[in-house]
Amino acid sequence: MSDQILTTRMEAHREDSHTLERYEATGGYATLRRAIAELAPEQILDEVKAANLRGRGGAGFPCGVKWGFLAPARPRYLVINGDESEPGTFKDRQLLERDPHQLIEGIVLSSYALDVNHTFVYIRGEYPRPARRVQRAVEEAYAAGYLGSDILGSGFSLEVTVHLGAGAYICGEETALLNSLEGRRGEPRLKPPFPAVEGLYAKPTIVNNVETISNIPWIVANGGAAYDAIGPEGSRGTRLFSLSGHIERPGNYEIVMGMTWRELIYDVGGGIRSGNELKCWIPGGASAPWLTPDVLDEPVTLDDAGRLGTMLGSGAVVVMDETTNVVAAARSIVRFFAHESCGQCTPCREGGTWLERILDRILAGHGRESDIDLLLDVSDNISPGLTWPPAQTTICPLGPSTVSPITSIMTHFRSEVEAMIRHPEAAGV
Amino acid sequence: MSWSPEVSDNAESILAKYPEPRSAVMPLLYLAMREDRGLTPEGMREVAARTALTPVQVESVASFYSMFKQGDVAEYVVSVCTSISCHLLGGDDVLEAISDEAGTKVGDIHDGVFFVERAECIGACGGAPAVQVNYELVEGVTPEAGRRLCRWLAEERPGLITSDHLQGEFGGVKSFDWGPEEPGGAIGPVPAFEPYGTAGEST
Numbered sequence: 001m002s003d004q005i006l007t008t009r010m011e012a013h014r015e016d017s018h019t020l021e022r023y024e025a026t027g028g029y030a031t032l033r034r035a036i037a038e039l040a041p042e043q044i045l046d047e048v049k050a051a052n053l054r055g056r057g058g059a060g061f062p063c064g065v066k067w068g069f070l071a072p073a074r075p076r077y078l079v080i081n082g083d084e085s086e087p088g089t090f091k092d093r094q095l096l097e098r099d100p101h102q103l104i105e106g107i108v109l110s111s112y113a114l115d116v117n118h119t120f121v122y123i124r125g126e127y128p129r130p131a132r133r134v135q136r137a138v139e140e141a142y143a144a145g146y147l148g149s150d151i152l153g154s155g156f157s158l159e160v161t162v163h164l165g166a167g168a169y170i171c172g173e174e175t176a177l178l179n180s181l182e183g184r185r186g187e188p189r190l191k192p193p194f195p196a197v198e199g200l201y202a203k204p205t206i207v208n209n210v211e212t213i214s215n216i217p218w219i220v221a222n223g224g225a226a227y228d229a230i231g232p233e234g235s236r237g238t239r240l241f242s243l244s245g246h247i248e249r250p251g252n253y254e255i256v257m258g259m260t261w262r263e264l265i266y267d268v269g270g271g272i273r274s275g276n277e278l279k280c281w282i283p284g285g286a287s288a289p290w291l292t293p294d295v296l297d298e299p300v301t302l303d304d305a306g307r308l309g310t311m312l313g314s315g316a317v318v319v320m321d322e323t324t325n326v327v328a329a330a331r332s333i334v335r336f337f338a339h340e341s342c343g344q345c346t347p348c349r350e351g352g353t354w355l356e357r358i359l360d361r362i363l364a365g366h367g368r369e370s371d372i373d374l375l376l377d378v379s380d381n382i383s384p385g386l387t388w389p390p391a392q393t394t395i396c397p398l399g400p401s402t403v404s405p406i407t408s409i410m411t412h413f414r415s416e417v418e419a420m421i422r423h424p425e426a427a428g429v
Numbered sequence: 430m431s432w433s434p435e436v437s438d439n440a441e442s443i444l445a446k447y448p449e450p451r452s453a454v455m456p457l458l459y460l461a462m463r464e465d466r467g468l469t470p471e472g473m474r475e476v477a478a479r480t481a482l483t484p485v486q487v488e489s490v491a492s493f494y495s496m497f498k499q500g501d502v503a504e505y506v507v508s509v510c511t512s513i514s515c516h517l518l519g520g521d522d523v524l525e526a527i528s529d530e531a532g533t534k535v536g537d538i539h540d541g542v543f544f545v546e547r548a549e550c551i552g553a554c555g556g557a558p559a560v561q562v563n564y565e566l567v568e569g570v571t572p573e574a575g576r577r578l579c580r581w582l583a584e585e586r587p588g589l590i591t592s593d594h595l596q597g598e599f600g601g602v603k604s605f606d607w608g609p610e611e612p613g614g615a616i617g618p619v620p621a622f623e624p625y626g627t628a629g630e631s632t
Contacts, residue, residue: 010606010608014606014608014609015608015609016609017608018608075448084552085549085550085552086550087512087513087514087549087550087554088513088514088550088554089550089552089554090552090553090554090555090604090605092552093552093553093604094604094605097607097608098605098606098608118448124552125494125496125564125620126496126508126548126551126552126561126564126620127552128564128565128613128615128620128621128622128628129565129566129592129611129613131620131622132611132613132621132622132623132628133611135622135623135624159446161446161447162624163452163455163456164455164456164459164620164622164625165455165494166455166458166459166494166495166496166497167494167495167496167497168493168494168495169549169550180455181452182449182451182452183449183451183452183453183454183455183480183482183490184451184490185489185490185493186493186494187493201448201449242554242555242604243555244514244554244555244557244604245513245514245517245518245554245557246517246518250554250555250556250557250602250604251555251604251605252555252604252605282513286512286513286550316554318513318514318517318554320517324517328516329513329516329517332511332512332513332516333512333513336512336513336549336550339549340549342493
């Protein structure tokens with residue numbers, strides 16, 4: 001079995017992997033032709049359930065289970081989440097830019113399975129180049145009869161609208177995304193009701209990540225059981241990891257989960273730049289608590305990451321070497337979340353800003369002895385108990401995400417923070 | 430000034446893509462920005478009239494999103510990423526160099542030419558540090574290349590910005606192989622997207 005599902009075409013056909021011509025020439029849309037003629041929607045749903053495909057946007061929720069929650073009311077909507085904004089993550093950008101028809105075939109198959117006649121692709125505003133590629137692919141698909149009314153003579157019809165965001169990380173949260181798509185401020189909604197019951201325009205809606213839906217053509221073509229045979233239990237299939245930071249070979253890598261962190265960072269990523277020592281890494285985007293070299297030989301799976309008190313999140317691995325000022329790194333992440341807080345919930349809106357100010361003060365050489373307790377106290381007010389998975393005092397998980405870098409530096413590098421407060425000159429501040 | 434028939438037609442074709450007119454607010458705000466070179470009260474009134482909203486409701490939406498910029502807008506929005514991966518690889522130095530060369534403080538407008546901003550993660554972490562000019566991307570930027578980029582913008586005042594050109598002239602390491610060049614690019618400080626009428630094409 002090949003180790004690659006999503007990236008074979010783009011690697012083999014650099015010049016035109018994004019075109020309809022190349023997609024069809026490499027077997028594309030053959031699955032749709034067969035499925036729409038021979039399979040009932042429930043059969044596709046069964047294959048996706050059997051695949052045990054877990055969502056690739058961050059939460060890792062099983063895709064087939066989510067689809068099973070869809071309420072019977074009509075119309076229903078499918079929304080593709082291409083608002084990729086989690087610091088460290090750039091995998092969906094590659095899938096959108098280099099193989100948009102793979103996503104579109106996944107959209108048609110999924111919409112057919114879910115009895116959806118209008119699907120939206122929400123792409124972040126900072127991705128105009130990927131959005132132009134997807135838009136052109138959508139137009140090609142309409143012209144070829146893969147989208148529009150009576151697709152391939154099946155009687156099934158589907159409209160696809162590509163929609164650009166406008167610079168708001170929070171719109172990656174699915175209910176904020178739905179508000180944004182309705183033309184509102186991107187503020188998360190209280191759940192329940194979940195989108196599968198009341199989503200876009202208060203109608204049943206499934207929101208899935210770009211990478212998740214890009215897997216659907218392969219799963220329908222090869223069967224859910226074949227997908228379920230790849231990788232360890234609970235982390236089936238391949239996954240695109242974005243490697244960045246102080247790593248020798250940054251980039252996106254499609255791998256089968258279950259290898260160790262050492263293999264991922266040193267063999268796949270080429271190790272640490274300039275032969276430096278590894279200090280720590282973020283295993284799943286800026287929201288995830290950090291890991292340190294003592295767990296390098298642990299396997300890279302969703303469940304093992306959870307056992308270590310963190311998550312694979314969006315698959316973004318950010319590597320930091322021995323030269324890293326961890327307080328400055330934490331400040332960058334805290335500043336991100338403070339800036340991106342939508343402002344609805346007080347603990348997130350106020351807490352994030354205060355955490356940023358305290359870190360600013362320490363980095364400016366004006367840290368106080370009491371700042372350590374203050375950082376932890378503010379954090380505890382955002383996420384009581386500082387546990388993993390985090391407790392929440394807020395509508396969405398953005399607040400607790402602000403706390404992850406604080407607990408990470410306090411758990412692993414507390415002496416460095418203390419040294420910076422007590423001896424700012426010696427700490428290079 | 431109210432929208433011309435041509436712009437109104439563009440707005441109608443955007444509205445037709447959504448089951449409810451309100452969903453077209455964000456695309457229409459981009460259209461309004463292109464028309465007025467920035468978001469104006471008049472532009473927001475035009476959007477409100479077409480989406481069955483009040484101007485205040487439209488402004489409430491616009492003010493939520495960082496890419497809807499109200500008031501005077503510069504020719505070039507230069508967004509420098511300093512989120513974690515770019516931070517680790519010198520994004521703050523790139524921001525300082527670009528801000529210095531542009532002769533503007535971060536978040537200020539200078540002579541209507543530059544608006545330099547600290548951007549939050551722009552999804553180019555494998556090619557850190559990354560910069561966008563009118564939301565067209567360039568990866569692997571050094572402080573020196575950032576200065577050259579500013580001088581080029583100030584001297585040439587290009588009417589079309591494309592990622593491929595920026596990357597070729599000022600870029601370095603990329604997040605991944607971008608594949609072939611793209612014809613489209615930005616014609617103003619708004620993301621270039623054909624359905625919104627905001628994209629230009631190189632000849």
